[in-house]
Amino acid sequence: MELIHAVMWSLHVGFAVLWTGSVLFVTVAVLPPATRGEIGADALASLVGRLRWITRIAAVAFLVTGGHMAGTLYTVETLTGTGRGHLVLTMLALWFLATGLVEAAGGKLVSGLDAGKLREPARDAKPLFYGAAALSVGLIVTAGLLANPFGF
Numbered sequence: 001m002e003l004i005h006a007v008m009w010s011l012h013v014g015f016a017v018l019w020t021g022s023v024l025f026v027t028v029a030v031l032p033p034a035t036r037g038e039i040g041a042d043a044l045a046s047l048v049g050r051l052r053w054i055t056r057i058a059a060v061a062f063l064v065t066g067g068h069m070a071g072t073l074y075t076v077e078t079l080t081g082t083g084r085g086h087l088v089l090t091m092l093a094l095w096f097l098a099t100g101l102v103e104a105a106g107g108k109l110v111s112g113l114d115a116g117k118l119r120e121p122a123r124d125a126k127p128l129f130y131g132a133a134a135l136s137v138g139l140i141v142t143a144g145l146l147a148n149p150f151g152f
């Protein structure tokens with residue numbers, strides 16, 4: 001059925017944009033003022049809480065929609081034996097690592113905020129957010145290689 005493929009693809013790409021955009025936005029626009037103590041602890045906790053929820057909902061969405069696309073477009077042979085298959089496996093690995101880093105960064109930040117601190121947990125979480133942001137850029141490149149009309 002055509003419609004199910006269109007729905008799965010749209011959800012996949014929609015969450016790809018929302019999630020990578022959120023990780024990059026928090027890293028470049030929220031974290032620097034947080035390390036300088038320029039954002040209130042409540043506002044920061046709420047922003048990071050939203051990022052963690054987006055990350056978790058997106059994880060379910062990626063597994064369902066990506067699993068559907070991989071199952072309909074690929075076999076084990078084409079996944080492991082073609083350039084496009086390798087890009088899909090790269091996408092899966094980058095997503096897994098970036099999700100782990102966002103979870104670790106968010107957890108570190110929120111437990112520091114719960115303990116009444118602000119700048120120190122923001123500084124501690126910074127390398128983890130930078131790592132997640134770098135992996136997100138890697139995901140965008142991987143998706144661009146798969147999606148660009150000139151092919152791969």
Ligand code: HEM
Binds near residue numbers: 012016071144148
């Ligand atoms: C569980 C993790 C994921 C799995 C299993 C997965 C799997 C897939 C598969 C099988 C495709 C179709 C490839 C093709 O057209 O040949 C695809 C496309 C795509 N994925 Fe993922 N993906 C995952 C996570 C992500 C993430 C985190 C992003 C964020 C950037 C992303 C962005 C995209 C985009 C933009 C496309 C469209 C490419 C196109 O139209 O050709 N995916 N993914």
